[in-house]
Amino acid sequence: MRGLIIICGAVGLGGCATVPAVQYNTIASPADMRGMADSFYLRRTTLEISATETAKKDAAGENVVVTNVAVKAVPAEYRNTRYAIGGKRTLRSDTRINLTKIDNTDLISAIGTETTDTTVNTINQAGGVIAKLISLATLFAAAPETPCLSEKSGKLRFDLDPSQGSQNFDGQTQGCIRVDYGPLPQDAIPVSQLPLRTDTRFYYFAACREAAVRIAQTGTRMIEEKVKVSDPTHLQYARLPNKGTITHHSSCGISVVTEKSPTTNPADIVGALEAQGKAISDAIEAAKKDDDD
Incomplete structure (x- = not known):
């Protein structure tokens, strides 16, 4: 009777999809990696701004210097907290993960998942793809007064903190670069709400926000570019x-690609259980015979 209940319960599970x-x-010591597959940092964003100059003639035939400004939102490690992630084995499934990271960093560029239905032990594999950085550019003529950016500025790097709402940075003139951050996505949660040591079927990543980069090249010339940035204080x-x-x-955000995964035929589960049940029954009978002897 008990065996029948187990078989019926397993058949019922056969109608459920594996997830x-x-x-x-969080990692505070090596012991926190026990049972985990890999570790990583959440993303933050470093703003990179550089300028190149070329001489050309304007419509009136006058010589002018044209400044080409490149603005990049570059992923960087948010080192305040290091996290570990690991696939878990449940009664019916075994989840394995494959992390691909940006070269020479602990930033995840892709996470591949394969969920194996352990009843039939079918294994499928998935890989990851390296993400590329963005580059936004604009052109304008430099005025005689000291510009915010020029080739002499070199490559400027600024650590962004969207939690401040806005930030000001220096170019060749003080505070001529301003970054204003857009609102958090409606589905964002505080990083403190990340479920720890609890089974979950979600992948969590630093929230993606829009940032308006405003460069006051001179008192009368303004450039604005919008980029996407990561906010590691929210997920x-x-x-x-x-x-x-x-x-x-x-720069931020993700794409999810789902591949077709095999499903388990309930008949296969019943067959496996019948075979296992027979093995158990034979073992019990053999034990009885040993007792009689």
Whole structure:
């Protein structure tokens, strides 16, 4: 009777789809990596601004210097907290993860998942793709007064902190670069709400916000570019595919690609249980005979 109940319960499970399960943990010591697959940092954003100059004639035939400004939102490690992630094994499934990182960093560029139905032990594999950086540029003529940016400025790097709402940075003149941050996405949660040591089927990543970069090249010339930046004080999340890859965009945000995963035929489960049940029954009968002897 008990065996019949177990078989019926397993058949009922056969009608349910397997789902991936992972766990997160913060790392304070080597022991926190126990049972985990890999570790990583959340993303923050470093703003890189550089300028190049070329001489040309304007419509009136006058010589002018044209300044080409490149603005890049570059992913960087948010080192305040290091996190671990690991695929978990449940009664019916085993989730394995494959992390691809940006070269020479602990930033995830892609996470591949494969959820194996452990009843039939079918294994599928998925990989990751390296993300690229963005580059935005604009042109304008430099005025006689000291400009904010020139080739002499070199490459400027600024660590962005969207939690401040806005920030001001120096070029060749004080405070001529301003960054204003847009609102948090409606689905963002505080990083303190990341579930730790608890099975979850979601992938969490630093929230993606829009930032308006305003450069006061001179008192009368203004350039504005909008970029996407990561805010590691808040998280967004996406459901991990049973089999597939989540790829980070060049500056922030993700894309989810789901591949078709095999399903388990309930008849296969019944067959496996019948075979296992027979093995158990034979073992019990053999034990009885040993007792009679």
